[in-house]
Amino acid sequence: MATRRHFTQEYKDQAVSLVLNSGRTIAEVAKSIGVHEMTLGKWVKSARESGRTPDKDLSESERAELIRLRKEIAIVKMERDFAKKVATWFAKEQP
Template structure:
């Protein structure tokens, strides 16, 4: 009937969130490629943002686009 929830290490969660933040792929694309539920990855990303002690403001859409272009070069 019911399945047991899978357990993920903190390192795995951190790397999955890093894939979302550091790539031009959407959260849904990353979740599909890793074979995990989109909402699970979303929860991890939300928690990582809350846990961040950084006072830096997030990149704007144009800044993120510039960063993606620079990484491609």
């Protein structure tokens, strides 16, 4: 029988912050920190519902910059993924 792990509130808050501020998915963060993605998902949902989200403490200019940077990261990720696909395609074309 598996034993149940317990996490401090500070640990949960840091995990939630990773999800909300890094642009990574819940699944990616959960895998990297060794927590089941359903567990992390519940933490994120709880934090959002209770208003404990890290973004709440930001000023308007900081919030605008964060939004801009998140969009920029998303574009860079799309470009990276496209470059990988092109490189794979070219590698397959080589005799």
